[in-house]
Amino acid sequence: MxxxxxxxxxxLATCAVGPSLAQQPAGPPVGPDWSKIEVKTIDLGNHTYxxxxxxxxxxxxxxxxxxxxxxxxxxxxxxxxxxxxxxxSSQPIRFLINTHYHRDHVGGNALFxxxxxxxxxxxxxxxxxxxxxxxxxxxxxxxxxxxxxxxxCRQRARRPAQTSRQCAYRR
Numbered sequence: 001m002x003x004x005x006x007x008x009x010x011x012l013a014t015c016a017v018g019p020s021l022a023q024q025p026a027g028p029p030v031g032p033d034w035s036k037i038e039v040k041t042i043d044l045g046n047h048t049y050x051x052x053x054x055x056x057x058x059x060x061x062x063x064x065x066x067x068x069x070x071x072x073x074x075x076x077x078x079x080x081x082x083x084x085x086x087x088x089s090s091q092p093i094r095f096l097i098n099t100h101y102h103r104d105h106v107g108g109n110a111l112f113x114x115x116x117x118x119x120x121x122x123x124x125x126x127x128x129x130x131x132x133x134x135x136x137x138x139x140x141x142x143x144x145x146x147x148x149x150x151x152x153c154r155q156r157a158r159r160p161a162q163t164s165r166q167c168a169y170r171r
Contacts, residue, residue: 034076055104066094072108
């Protein structure tokens with residue numbers, strides 16, 4: 001009898017306290033304060049730089065006719081990354097290479113393409129948001145962005161029976 005009474009009181013307490021705990025006020029918004037994040041430029045030598053910001057690092061290779069950038073971080077970092085690149089080179093960003101499809105690597109793609117960069121990625125990275133420039137196979141690009149035409153494509157053999165196709169597309 002004592003066990004039944006104890007279980008009944010425990011169940012009653014759980015039912016009474018549970019809803020009140022669920023109605024606690026929400027805490028502060030989750031995520032970084034983009035205005036406080038700074039980009040640190042590290043000179044790797046031979047006109048190659050690493051930009052540390054928030055998320056993945058960015059590699060920049062500055063040449064006489066343009067800049068190649070590896071990964072574009074999050075969209076809110078665009079202006080800070082662009083300013084850091086302009087501090088080391090007066091040339092425009094010609095290519096933005098995506099290593100893989102995570103937000104901290106491709107979030108800035110749309111903004112950098114508006115600046116004239118061509119995004120290059122593997123054809124299997126087709127889970128991109130609509131409206132973003134996509135590099136992939138012609139079939140994927142036609143499905144997601146029928147108005148785009150390939151700028152450059154190349155086939156390469158991975159194994160005797162397989163090939164991998166990489167293409168770059170511009171809006």
